[in-house]
Amino acid sequence: MADEQAYYIEKHEIPVDSDEEFNYEEIPLEDDYTSVVEEDLDTALRVINEAKGDAEAANVQGTQLERSILTTRPEVVDDFVRNFLVRMGMQKTLNTFQCEWYELQQKGAIRDDYSTDVPDVYTQNGNLETETKYLRKEVEKFKKAAMQAREAYVKLRKERDYHRMHHRRVVQEKNALVTEIKKLKAHYASYEPTLRHLKTKYETAMKEKMLSKLEKDRALGQVTGLQNTLKNIDALKDTSSVGAPPFMPAPSQRMCKKGLELSVDENGLGPSQRALVEERKKQEAGKDMANAGQQKKHENDSEFPVDSGINPYLIYAKNSPGHLTRTGGFRLTSTYQAHSLAVSSIALHPRKQIIATTSDDFTWKMWAVPSGDLVMTGEGHTDWVSSCDFHPSGGKLATGSGDTTVKIWDFSKAECVHTFMEHKHAVWGVSWHACGDFLATCSMDNTSKVWDLNSLRCRYTLRGHTDSVNSVQYVPYSNTILTSSADKTLSLWDTRTGLCAQTFYGHMYSINSATFNTKGDTIASCDSYGNLKLFDVRTLGQLASVDIGPHPTNHVSFDSSGQLLAVSSNDSTVKMYEVSSGKVTSLIGHEDAVQATLFDRAGEFLVSAGSDYTVRIWS
Structure with missing residues (x-):
């Protein structure tokens, strides 16, 4: 139906093109194309970029042309x-x-x-007003950005100046240290000839000693032989007086006997025997005189007490630490600035709630705790004061200093009553004997000394450490002292003889502090790499080793129960170590390195002092 009703005005047929009927012409390759193909990758990329740039320029020109073509119709x-x-x-x-x-x-x-x-003027005014508002906003925005940039610039300039100043200071310190090292090297080099001479003398003395020992042994053998000969002669005399000798001697024996009878004295000794006996008597007389010289004592020397004292503070060792029974442990209760420079040590009065502090500002002070009231100030040292300790009676104070001296201060006279000056380098620690007549000190000169307060002289110099002796402490109510050294060892010394009784090994770094517990059976020590170690005095074995570093630890102290340790750390905290559980906690409050800590007798509070010039009380 649709085809019958269709009406055509004109009809044409379009032939279908075929590719096979079309004749293609061959286009020869041109030289320019060959050159383009042979170009490298960089040239191709440059051509592509230039083409892109041309295209963008064409687009911009087209846009401007369009804008120029467009006309704005004015408003009515x-x-x-x-x-x-x-x-x-x-x-x-x-x-x-x-x-x-x-x-x-x-x-x-x-x-x-x-x-x-x-009119266009109104339109232009409106556009200009809008543009003005926009530009004002942009100006405000750029103004804020400029202010921020200025603040950042000022801050960076201040940081630059600070770091420049710090760099200059470090360079000055480095130059000063280099100068000091050169001086020390020159100083040590000046001692080399003396050391070689002393070594030669020592070797010569040792050789003479060995020779004298050999001579002594030879003389003793000769004397023993002569004594046996005399016994035989006496036996012969006894038999001759009876008239019936038990045996007939051989001819050679008879000749010897005859010769002896011709030259012996009334004691039955010949000339050579008499000479040997006289020489032996002289040697024994010289030895007796030497022993008498060694045992010669000063008329005011004190006698060391019998090593059987009872520690009255052992009653506190039965109690458990207070902070373990209270919720939350120790808390910071009071803080007061004690000195104008770093506080180096603390000591507790044996009878009153008073502490003594020493500082790098060349002074020591006494404070009432926990109120923090200043009681007394002592001045007299010419360098930093490193340590202090109260006399057992509480009436005196001993201080050690970087000026190589040890001073004894009498509170009743309010002055320094004596100064010991035999140490060659800075004094690191002081400790009183329980009897109050002896004082032990340690120094950077690798020695410790025992001073007699009655004769005011050094009784013994304890030599054995090969590096600076950093701490010293008398074992409670005994004649034994404990020393710790930068040679990584701990030593126990008998102050009655000046001999080393025992040495403990185990630390790998310089030991800064060591102490005994109240019972005197455990030693705690800490070193410059933050390692804390416990040693058993009875078995000489290591009980525990704890790494609380990496910051150095400066001081360690037991509480009265012996179950809690306070360790001063360079990270501005006090590390609390529980011996039974091995748990470590930190007391945070100081703003710089903590130099010393101390428990009171009953364990009610803890006192700490540091490089931030303050003393803090934790209770």
Whole structure:
């Protein structure tokens, strides 16, 4: 039906093109194409980029052309008024204006000149006003950015100046240290000839000693032989007096006997025997005189007490630490600035709630705890004061200093009553004997000394450590002292003889502090790499080793129960170590390295002092 009703105006047939009937012409390759193919990758990329740039430039030109072609139709007066009212938000006025405008327009009351276009100046003013607002906003934004950039610049400049100043200070310190090292090297080099001479003398003395020992043994053998000969002669005399000798001697024996009878004295000794006996007597007389010289004592020397004293503080060892029974442990209760420089050590008065502190500002002070009231100040050292310890009676104080001296201060006289000056380098520690007549000190000169307070002289110099002796402490109510050294060892010394009784090994770094517990059976020590170790005095074995580093540890102290350790650390904290459980906690409060800690007798509070010039009380 559809084909029958179709009406054609004109009919044409379009032949189908075939690719096979079309003749293609061969286009030869040109030289330019060959050169393009042979170009490298960089050239191709450059050509592509140039093409992209040309295309973008063409697009920009086209856009500008389109913008130039477009014409802006100016607004008429009524549209301008409407837009103004809309922009200002005057809706009621807009409605009123439209009503009146259309009403007047219908009535024909509006003249043709009222419907003309608005002058371009108003349009331009509006555009300029809009652009001005936009630019003001941009100016404010850039102003804020400029202020921030200025603040950042000022901050960076201050940091640069600070680091520059710090760098200069470090360079100055480095130069000063280099100068000091050169001086020390020169100083040590000046001692080399003396050391070689002393070594030669020592070797010579040892050889003479060995020779004298051999001579002594030879003389003793000769004397023993002579004594046996004399016994035989006496036996012969006894038999001759009886008249019936038990045997007939051989001819050679008879000749010897005859010769002896011709030259012996009334004691039965010949000339050579008499000479040997006289020489032996002289040697024994010289030995007796030497022993008498060694045992010669000063008339005011004190006698060491019998090593059987009872520690009255053992009663506290039965109690458990207070902080283990209270919730939360120790808390910081008071802080006060004790000195103008770092506080180096603390000591507790044996009878009163008073502590003594020493500092790098060349002074020591006494404070009432826990109130923090200043009791007394001592000045007299010419360098930093490293340590202090109260006399057992509480009436005196001993201090050691970097000026190589040890001073004894009497509170009743309010002055220094004596100064010991035999140490060659800085004094690191002091400790009183329980009897109060002896004082032990340790020094950077690798020695410890025992001083007699009655004769005011050094009784013994304890030599054995090969590096600085950093701490010293009398074992409670005994004649034994404990020393720790930078040679990584601990030593026990008998102060009655000045001999080393035992040495403990185990630390790998310089030991800064060591102490005994109240019972005197356990030693705790800490080193410069933050390692804490416990040793058993009875078995000489290591009980525990704890790494609380990596910051150095400066001081260690037991509480009265012996179950809790306070360790001063360079990370501005006090490490609390529980011996039974091995648990480690930290007391945070100091602003710089902690140099010393101390428990009171009853374990109610802990006192700590540090490089932030303060003393803090934890209770």
